[in-house]
Amino acid sequence: MAEKNNQNVPQEENLSQLLQIRRDKLSKLQEEGNDPFQVTRYEVNNDSANIKANFDALEGSEVSIAGRLMSKRGMGKVSFCDLQDKSGRIQLYARKDEMDEEEYDRFKKYDIGDIVGVHGVVFRTQRGEMSVRVVRVQLLSKSLLPLPEKFHGLTNTELRYRQRYVDLIVNPEVKRNFIIRSKFIKHVRDFMDGRGFMEVETPVLNTISGGATARPFITHHNTLDIDMYMRIATELPLKRLIVGGMDRVYEIGRIFRNEGMDPKHNPEFTTIELYQAYADFNDMMDLFEDLLSSAAQKILGTYQVEWQGEKIDLTPGWPRLPMHEAVKQYCGIDFMAITSDEEAVAAAKSIGVELPETADKTWGNALYECFDQKVEEKLIQPTFITMHPVDVSPLAKRSPKEPRLTERFELFICHSEMGNAFSELNDPIDQRQRFQKQVELRDKGDEEAGMMDEDFLTALEYGMPPTGGLGIGIDRCVMLLTNSDSIREVILFPTMKPLD
Secondary structure, eight states, rough: OOOOOOSOOHHHHHHHHHHHHHHHHHHHHHTOOOOGGOOOOOOOOHHHHHHHHHHHHHTTTTEEEEEEEEEEEOOSSSSEEEEEETTTTEEEEEEOOOOOOOOHHHHHOOOTTTTEEEEEEEEEEOOOOOEEEEEEEEEEEOOSSSOGGGGSSSSEEEEEHHTTHHHHHHGGGGHHHHHHHHHHHHHHHHHHHTTOEEEOOOOSSEESSSSSSSOOOEEETTTEEEEEEEEOOOOHHHHHHHHHHEEEEEEEEEEEEOOOBTBBBBBEEEEEEEEEEEHHHHHHHHHHHHHHHHHHHHHHSSSSSTTTTTTEEOOOOOOOOOOOHHHHHHHHGGGOOOOSSSHHHHHHHHHOOOOOTTOOOHHHHHHHIIIIIIGGGGGGSSSEEOOBBBBTTTBBBOOOOOOBBBSEEEEEETTTEEEEEEEEEEEEHHHHHHHHHHHHHTTTTTTSSOOOOOHHHHHHOOOOOOOEEEEHEEEEEHHHTOOOGGGGGSSOOOOEEEEE
């Protein structure tokens, strides 16, 4: 019984009929002893892309392929179908007089979306299309739901993210983003391993939230009867390993931050954090520039990419601009000539910058907010913004030349932060004072402020060498390499609000 789209029947009723038709087909197959869900395996020795790429060598050869039926044509004594597998699509050509008659009749009743295994011969049709002439076909899985193409395609963005499995079926170009993501992560690992770094794993659950300024997710450990925090960064455990003599370490993993969602933010995301003993933030800039530019060249074959409507040049040699110089350049305020907190706050207000209620009204916070609110949006080409204020950098080493600033940078591309790095603070006395400041901010209601980490302070008291550290947002880098305007386009299963 064929599916029919009766225009006189309401869509909901019509869909219900289609669902019943598919279930009836399944029941009949099961009654005949051809239950597709009893099939445990199918031998596959080729795929659509390889057949097309090597057609001349394979023409006339037998192949075994498997995939999903995406279209059907003919269905008299000659049938044409498009089969989609992991690598693309290829046409199937089936003739009743060249197959077992019962098998061909069953094949005619298969639906778009069904998964089949095909044994056949590579050939070219009279119209010149590279195809597989079907010898045998086996139903491997019955699709009980029609693909969205039956109802004008899967174009609803939110539904695409909720049902990524359907998105990948009917919008196969989406897979490209995740192929590039996989290649980028592999490149990162190869790059780090090639420079003598060791990949490690650190806890996802912690008794203290630290290593970044962010609101954590809180859970409860029943056996210990304590609240625990899902990690907001891997920084503090990794620096403990530097103390322990593991001079070059990195971790690629999920981070969890209980923050808002927008095109650049998802509550869980992937980073790489790396730490190198006897290095500083300048070494981290060199490393980051080399890592990202080489990824573009290796994966895309070019330093020139397009992102968010802008042409981005990733050719090495990116500018390095102190934050106060950037504010002076774009806002006309010379913070280095300002000596008091009051004057700094007044200067910020003069250009329409207000400090958050939870932030102390200090010189450093005023400088940072001027950059954050007025300058960041203007940074298009890759730019390292260096020398951040101490007030917003609780884990970074102070500049020997200007104690109000730290040896810290963030990389911005197309007004998006791509990574964050420090010359790491290794003075346990200074670190305790910085932690204490975070505790005070937390007591005032700042849920993003850090906590006192006594064990980390103990580690620093044993002595940590001068160290450079760098954290990179994997998702943001993949957004750049795939020209994606939303982080949800590069996360297979982004966080979504549950449907009622």
